[in-house]
Amino acid sequence: MIVWSPAMSADAAERLKAAPAVQRVPTPKLDLYRRRDFLDPDECAAIIAHIDRNRQPSTIVDDYGGENNFRTSETSHFDGDDVLIDTINRRLSDFLGIDAVFGEPMQGQRYAAGQEFKAHTDYFDPGGAAMREIRATAGQRTWTAMIYLNAPDAGGATRFKVIRKSIQPQTGTLLVWNNLKADGTVNSATLHHGMKVRAGVKYIITKWFCERPWSPA
Template sequence: MPADKLIELGKTVSRRLRANPQVQVVEGAGTELFCFQNFLDPLECGGLVAMIDADRVPSTVYATNDDKHFRTSESCNLARTHPFVHAIDAKIDHLLGMKNRQGESLQGQRYAIGQEFKAHHDWFHVEQPYWQDERKRGGQRCWTAMIYLDQPESGGETSFPAAGLMVTPRAGMLLAWNNASPEGKLNSATLHASLPVTSGIKNIVTKWYRERFWC
């Protein structure tokens, strides 16, 4: 794996985010995590929620997992050619300074009461069989951008247990994190979970960026 590419992308995106006065650095052990309040406005959030609600299906995971309750949300990939989605994509690309072709399709996710996504990494585990295909489709996931589209009445926090962080959903708020360490190694401290919603509904969108062009 080309660690130098992950190092370069880590430095350039981190530098850009730190230079943005609207971006906050979230202090967590061993992670580079950033927050942008009100990144999307209510109309943008509402439009994405409507698209998720129309197309959602049970979520899947890459690796084989015998735990049927590991990821219980519903999700869908939003059509990047749709003008509304394209505009949101471009907004995230610009914030991070990433090329559009490095980004996977924006994925919408819906969590109803009791639904969750247990602790996982966004980066690909290279010992898993799926890696041989993903390495040809843009390689490793270097950065994650996740946006809360609404706020459940209770529950649904994003936990980063290794980093000692707990993030409460706020409508329009974006989180971004580097999936690699400053040395270009896959960062185990980015382990995170979407905790069960206990009242209400949570909708989010997530965009994963690859080290090369995604296809």
């Protein structure tokens, strides 16, 4: 079995730094990168249509204090046999240089006006139920890859709270970050808020990579 190591994350970071048209957000607190036009408008439109055909209320796996309306978006779980989804999955794995076996199934999210995902981390609480039960086989999440499929009329930025940086949605733009520190422990500086959409609708796709080959819980 292929085993993850902190060196794999370091290799991904070096690969991103060397990739054409990739911008690194200037902060020593986390590895955060942006690549515009990762998907073209036609690809984005096709995935948006897929999300609209198959969406349901989003859920959370860790307890964020029992706060109501913590995540109010809708989520679409993609069909693994979809050719476009499979192509994007492979493109993301190749782009980061992370073997596809470490990838969770890609998801799509839809945020209507007034919807948001309050400040959270993508890694699992090391002492929480998700690590003990839901992700016991795959381990902790390492990298996050998120692609904006459109730009809403107002709002919907991704706000990284610790570094005070907001990324505005742009059609086809890829945002990737490492959820862990160099020593493999979780990085709280990745705390981010999917800000409330003020007007229009926002669509994204999200893919997470894990420490061990992915298998469903």
